[in-house]
Each structure stands twice: as C-alpha cells, then as structure tokens.
Amino acid sequence: MAVYVYAIIAAHHPARTDDLTGVGDPPEELSTIGDSDLTAIVSPAPEGLRARRRDVMAHQNVLERLMADGPVLPLRFGTVASEPQEVQEILEERGDFYRERLQALTGCAEYLLKASFDEDFMIRQVLRESAEAQRLNEESRRTGDPNVKVRLGEIIVKELQARGESAAAEVREAMRPLAREIHENDLHGDDFVSVSFLVEETRRKDFLAAEAELAEQWGEGYDFRLHGPLPPYSFV
Incomplete structure (x- = not known):
C-alpha cells in the first residue's frame, strides 16, 4: 500500500x-x-x-x-x-x-524575503546617473538611429542587472546576521532577490524589525515582500 x-x-x-x-x-x-x-x-x-x-x-x-x-x-x-x-x-x-x-x-522557522524594483523607475535612474546612457538617449531622440537605440538598450539592461546584483548582495548581508542559516532561491519575474532565512524564535522580532527598516530605507521604486513563518522546506 x-x-x-x-x-x-x-x-x-x-x-x-x-x-x-x-x-x-x-x-x-x-x-x-x-x-x-x-x-x-x-x-x-x-x-x-x-x-x-x-x-x-x-x-x-x-x-x-x-x-x-x-x-x-x-x-x-x-x-x-x-x-x-x-x-x-x-x-x-x-x-x-x-x-x-x-x-x-x-526553535526556528523559515522566512522568505523577495524584492523587486520598478523597471521604469530604475531606467530613469540610469538615465540620470550614466553619462553614456544620457548621451545615447539624446542621440537616439535627435537622430532616431535604430543602432543607437540598440546600444542604449544594451547599456540599460547591463546597468539594471548590475544594480540588481548589487542590491541583492546588500539585502543578504544586512539580514544575514539575524539568521541561523540562509538559502538563496532561483529568481523569477522581476525579483532581484529571493532568499530564505532560518530564524530563531528568540530573534524573530529583531528580524522583522530589520526587514521593515530595510524596506523603508530603500523606499520608492522597490517592493519588499516577506513571507513567514513558513515550514522550513529550504533547510531540510
């Protein structure tokens, strides 16, 4: 049976x-x-x-x-x-x-932290902060040259990827000290970070407070979602 x-x-x-x-x-x-x-x-x-x-x-x-x-x-x-x-x-x-x-x-439970950024917000940020992106954007508007648009798109994609990886590292390192173990998950959709944390019950309040503070610090353009407590599937 x-x-x-x-x-x-x-x-x-x-x-x-x-x-x-x-x-x-x-x-x-x-x-x-x-x-x-x-x-x-x-x-x-x-x-x-x-x-x-x-x-x-x-x-x-x-x-x-x-x-x-x-x-x-x-x-x-x-x-x-x-x-x-x-x-x-x-x-x-x-x-x-x-x-x-x-x-x-x-004495532990799993918490899953996911975060994504608004792509339009980040593209505007790239165009403000990257001199090369600014130059290509202005040239594209002036000439309408499709090759310029392609180069601009490549720069923006590269910048978004780099910024996502950097942001993910910052998030992981900020929360890592409050967890007994961490597990990085595959990324889906617009998420730049998806990490499971094994959190001791005695540190739960500190962990939740730190996540809320982190989400507030990053502010506009970022969406933090915390799920838990969950069965600790990621740590079996």
Whole structure:
C-alpha cells in the first residue's frame, strides 16, 4: 500500500494530530511510521492525487500543527512512498542526517524575503546617473538611429542587472546576521532577490524589525515582500 508522507519528526515530538485528517476525498486518517528516534507522519496515499486546494490545505494544516510543538522536517506536497517499509528504510538509512537537521531547526522557522524594483523607475535612474546612457538617449531622440537605440538598450539592461546584483548582495548581508542559516532561491519575474532565512524564535522580532527598516530605507521604486513563518522546506 502506497503511503503519503507529510513530515519527519523526532520520536519524542508530541505529534498532536488526533483531530486532523490528511489528503484525499474522503480525507485519509493520519498515522506514524518510525523507531525510537525518528517518526514519519503518514496516511494512505489516495489515487489520482492532484494539488487541489483542500488537499494542499490538509497538508499545510498537518505541518502547522506539528511546527507548533517542535522542529519538523516538512516534505513537499505529493511525496509518496510505495509502501510503509520504504519509509522505514529511508529513516534508517538517512537517520543521522535527519537528526542533525532536526537539531539545526530547533526553535526556528523559515522566512522568505523577495524584492523587486520598478523597471521604469530604475531606467530613469540610469538615465540620470550614466553619462553614456544620457548621451545615447539624446542621440537616439535627435537622430532616431535604430543602432543607437540598440546600444542604449544594451547599456540599460547591463546597468539594471548590475544594480540588481548589487542590491541583492546588500539585502543578504544586512539580514544575514539575524539568521541561523540562509538559502538563496532561483529568481523569477522581476525579483532581484529571493532568499530564505532560518530564524530563531528568540530573534524573530529583531528580524522583522530589520526587514521593515530595510524596506523603508530603500523606499520608492522597490517592493519588499516577506513571507513567514513558513515550514522550513529550504533547510531540510
């Protein structure tokens, strides 16, 4: 029987999930697989599982309940093992790694910081601050030469990339001292930074205050978005 796996916890974790159900329609009952050190929270794996809202929320609810009582190694939605014995074998084979990660995550939660800039705002800034961009912009307006427009576009793209990389480095370094670990994520859309921070609960207020101050300092033209606390997917 295939099993759906939600998370791995220490065996001494309270795992207060008696009033919760898992994924599936009807919802599957939760159970555990483990030994004296590690426990996996599982349920029977329903056939044809897709990322429906009810199932995604059921997965999230299990993780949030577990996180309230101790460190958790969360698994991504849709993680399925072919049979219970496979889960038991993985716990045994990778037990040292899981125990180390649970120790590292104790008292922590993940926060995801993303930031983007308004491209029109940044282009205006480049045109104000780059003498070469100013010259090409004026020449392009005067002559309409498409080659000049291409060179101007290349300079602007290069400047935007350099400014994004510089800004990302500043953001990371400003927040790094307040986190136990950090993880850089792939960039999507207009974001110039996407970083996950593993933050100790005792430093949470300082971290949130520092992020708010950072967003205020950068001000116009920049959009900072902070998500969390989240299950620490980035640090498993």
